[in-house]
Amino acid sequence: MTANSDFADVEVGYDIPALPGTDEADIQTPCLVLDLDALERNIRKMGEYAKAHGMRHRSHGKMHKSVDVQKLQERLGGAVGVCCQKVSEAEVFARGGIKDILVSNEIRDPAKIDRLARLPKRGSRISVCIDDVANVAELSAAAQRHGTSLECLVEIDCGARRCGVSTAEAATGIAKAIVAAPALKFSGIQAYQGAMQHLESYQDRKAELDVAIALVKDVVVALHAAGLKPEIVSGGGTGSYRFEANSGVYNELQCGSYAFMDADYGGITDMHGNRIDKDEWENALFILTSVMSHAKAGQAVCDAGLKVLTLDSGLPVIHGRDDVTYVNASDEHGVIEDPNGVLCINEKLKLVPGHCDPTCNLHDWYVGVRRGKVEVVWPVSARGKAY
Amino acid sequence: MTANSDFADVEVGYDIPALPGTDEADIQTPCLVLDLDALERNIRKMGEYAKAHGMRHRSHGKMHKSVDVQKLQERLGGAVGVCCQKVSEAEVFARGGIKDILVSNEIRDPAKIDRLARLPKRGSRISVCIDDVANVAELSAAAQRHGTSLECLVEIDCGARRCGVSTAEAATGIAKAIVAAPALKFSGIQAYQGAMQHLESYQDRKAELDVAIALVKDVVVALHAAGLKPEIVSGGGTGSYRFEANSGVYNELQCGSYAFMDADYGGITDMHGNRIDKDEWENALFILTSVMSHAKAGQAVCDAGLKVLTLDSGLPVIHGRDDVTYVNASDEHGVIEDPNGVLCINEKLKLVPGHCDPTCNLHDWYVGVRRGKVEVVWPVSARGKAY
Numbered sequence: 001m002t003a004n005s006d007f008a009d010v011e012v013g014y015d016i017p018a019l020p021g022t023d024e025a026d027i028q029t030p031c032l033v034l035d036l037d038a039l040e041r042n043i044r045k046m047g048e049y050a051k052a053h054g055m056r057h058r059s060h061g062k063m064h065k066s067v068d069v070q071k072l073q074e075r076l077g078g079a080v081g082v083c084c085q086k087v088s089e090a091e092v093f094a095r096g097g098i099k100d101i102l103v104s105n106e107i108r109d110p111a112k113i114d115r116l117a118r119l120p121k122r123g124s125r126i127s128v129c130i131d132d133v134a135n136v137a138e139l140s141a142a143a144q145r146h147g148t149s150l151e152c153l154v155e156i157d158c159g160a161r162r163c164g165v166s167t168a169e170a171a172t173g174i175a176k177a178i179v180a181a182p183a184l185k186f187s188g189i190q191a192y193q194g195a196m197q198h199l200e201s202y203q204d205r206k207a208e209l210d211v212a213i214a215l216v217k218d219v220v221v222a223l224h225a226a227g228l229k230p231e232i233v234s235g236g237g238t239g240s241y242r243f244e245a246n247s248g249v250y251n252e253l254q255c256g257s258y259a260f261m262d263a264d265y266g267g268i269t270d271m272h273g274n275r276i277d278k279d280e281w282e283n284a285l286f287i288l289t290s291v292m293s294h295a296k297a298g299q300a301v302c303d304a305g306l307k308v309l310t311l312d313s314g315l316p317v318i319h320g321r322d323d324v325t326y327v328n329a330s331d332e333h334g335v336i337e338d339p340n341g342v343l344c345i346n347e348k349l350k351l352v353p354g355h356c357d358p359t360c361n362l363h364d365w366y367v368g369v370r371r372g373k374v375e376v377v378w379p380v381s382a383r384g385k386a387y
Numbered sequence: 388m389t390a391n392s393d394f395a396d397v398e399v400g401y402d403i404p405a406l407p408g409t410d411e412a413d414i415q416t417p418c419l420v421l422d423l424d425a426l427e428r429n430i431r432k433m434g435e436y437a438k439a440h441g442m443r444h445r446s447h448g449k450m451h452k453s454v455d456v457q458k459l460q461e462r463l464g465g466a467v468g469v470c471c472q473k474v475s476e477a478e479v480f481a482r483g484g485i486k487d488i489l490v491s492n493e494i495r496d497p498a499k500i501d502r503l504a505r506l507p508k509r510g511s512r513i514s515v516c517i518d519d520v521a522n523v524a525e526l527s528a529a530a531q532r533h534g535t536s537l538e539c540l541v542e543i544d545c546g547a548r549r550c551g552v553s554t555a556e557a558a559t560g561i562a563k564a565i566v567a568a569p570a571l572k573f574s575g576i577q578a579y580q581g582a583m584q585h586l587e588s589y590q591d592r593k594a595e596l597d598v599a600i601a602l603v604k605d606v607v608v609a610l611h612a613a614g615l616k617p618e619i620v621s622g623g624g625t626g627s628y629r630f631e632a633n634s635g636v637y638n639e640l641q642c643g644s645y646a647f648m649d650a651d652y653g654g655i656t657d658m659h660g661n662r663i664d665k666d667e668w669e670n671a672l673f674i675l676t677s678v679m680s681h682a683k684a685g686q687a688v689c690d691a692g693l694k695v696l697t698l699d700s701g702l703p704v705i706h707g708r709d710d711v712t713y714v715n716a717s718d719e720h721g722v723i724e725d726p727n728g729v730l731c732i733n734e735k736l737k738l739v740p741g742h743c744d745p746t747c748n749l750h751d752w753y754v755g756v757r758r759g760k761v762e763v764v765w766p767v768s769a770r771g772k773a774y
Contacts, residue, residue, distance in 0.1 A: 085719040163680040293550040
């Protein structure tokens with residue numbers, strides 16, 4: 001990446017950390033690095049699990065925001081499509097050629113509804129969630145205006161305590177309104193229990209999911225009683241997918257973090273009490289960082305702070321090292337305890353981020369590495385797409 | 388922003404929240420909004436303060452990452468130039484025409500040193516910090532290679548406990564090496580006490596700064612004794628600038644957050660015990676957000692979560708409202724307590740972010756508003772520039 005041009009107007013390589021073929025040692029830091037072997041193993045494993053349990057897997061694109069990662073999940077892991085949270089993300093995935101897109105969120109702003117209703121013209125199946133009967137007419141009018149059709153899932157709040165209706169009666173009422181509305185199709189239920197995914201203990205997570213599954217069953221029974229068959233019952237994350245897969249009521253999983261993993265998810269335990277980053281999923285995502293100051297004997301400073309990682313789920317963990325510890329982040333610096341003074345200036349470290357989703361959203365590029373070489377450099381296609 | 392084109396391939400306005408002339412009510416959310424009147428008052432006020440105290444003000448561009456805001460600080464506030472933390476930020480400011488740029492950080496990676504040494508060719512004065520004598524030869528060789536000159540400040544750790552040397556002896560040793568090195572100029576001292584800026588009490592902040600000022604004085608005396616006059620003694624932030632300005636030893640301030648303010652800085656108090664966002668600086672930066680779900684009576688959900696604001700310095704505050712409270716953020720959602728159920732779907736709220744620097748770095752655009760109309764839309768020019 002060293003610039004050799006004599007043109008004073010040209011700075012080479014300042015907005016991309018590496019190019020395919022770059023040696024891993026020459027990647028510019030800080031940046032996101034993907035271990036492609038680990039990523040592919042995670043993706044294949046989830047695909048095999050879903051298939052063995054008769055589930056569709058709709059991979060959550062809000063985590064990676066990458067058309068390339070999504071296509072890998074479809075090709076190697078049999079994912080049936082993507083879910084995402086924003087119309088602007090759906091636009092990116094549709095442009096990128098993803099054919100089945102669920103906006104697993106409510107869309108209420110008229111300008112955003114208009115954009116959503118235009119999106120099926122790109123040739124993708126577009127679905128969206130509803131938790132308010134007033135939204136049905138808004139979506140229907142927009143789809144009619146553009147001559148398109150939108151598929152609708154009624155969102156159930158099954159414990160996330162955020163969006164979604166809380167009773168079978170409310171869900172059935174919205175489903176009936178969808179069925180009656182021109183240019184909309186009632187497709188089923190969105191029931192993602194987000195609040196329990198990160199509880200450390202398997203039993204605690206199971207207890208929360210048992211409650212969620214009971215509510216979802218109630219809703220399904222009520223819908224059938226009203227003559228409305230939910231084709232899709234979708235939900236499940238990296239902390240819960242085994243419960244939904246064995247529920248007898250869900251038929252679609254929405255796992256995202258399993259592909260990359262992070263320090264927070266890594267610490268939850270499976271039914272045997274083992275951390276899931278030991279037995280179940282591999283860390284495939286890292287923030288590559290360099291030591292850039294070591295003016296004090298016991299403390300090094302690296303170039304990865306709050307602008308390349310987020311602290312909402314805790315500090316990052318230095319991968320493969322138990323002799324040094326990342327202890328504090330400021331805007332552009334990470335402070336590393338180095339009690340034996342083993343770190344050198346420009347030494348590179350791999351950090352496992354506390355929370356992969358908002359961390360990935362800070363970056364423009366994924367640098368995919370295999371056997372010491374950069375194999376691919378993928379854009380974070382929907383980075384910053386929040387509208 | 389509603390799209391009226393019949394071209395299915397064109398989605399209008401999905402990557403920009405507004406255009407100049409848009410009514411404030413039609414801005415797409417979530418996005419950053421600047422109150423231009425408040426911003427200009429803050430900038431003028433700091434300029435007048437610095438002038439009255441015989442100080443230069445070098446505004447910190449790591450906060451706003453915007454060429455346009457920096458130019459406003461130079462034009463209205465008399466700022467002498469910018470400081471920033473990364474070579475990639477310096478490249479953006481140099482391309483944008485900023486003529487005096489201090490990288491207030493150490494640069495050790497050979498590729499980054501090469502880029503830094505090329506930057507004076509753009510016609511800007513380029514300065515950088517050093518806390519390790521080994522860095523002197525690295526910088527000197529690169530500047531010689533490119534036929535340029537770099538100005539160097541020795542960084543003193545005066546309490547931030549991050550980068551920087553801790554003794555007058557170490558500082559003098561580095562300064563001597565700079566003076567002896569071809570293509571480098573010794574310009575002075577970088578002494579920013581970052582750790583105390585956010586302490587709530589004025590007296591606590593003053594006590595920490597008294598220690599810092601004493602160390603900086605020792606270094607200045609030692610440099611003079613060695614025949615080395617520091618032309619620049621630079622430091623000071625929004626939580627401390629009055630102490631540096633009255634120290635008799637600093638001659639340059641580096642305030643950044645004063646221009647925008649945030650919830651964390653707003654809560655620190657002045658010498659009279661008043662919050663500084665009441666008496667001293669106005670909130671000029673907001674995250675504009677919309678209510679997008681209200682399925683529960685006492686709780687609304689808005690469209691601003693962890694991907695448009697950061698929690699490292701606490702939750703955002705809803706501006707001008709004491710009837711509703713932002714209580715929780717997930718990736719794309721903010722949960723708002725609305726005990727009286729007053730919020731409506733699509734109602735817009737202005738959030739004051741907990742911490743302006745990493746929040747601004749999440750966004751692509753500043754929407755500048757005056758008297759209900761969008762007047763400017765400025766790019767966050769160095770957004771994501773972390774290399």
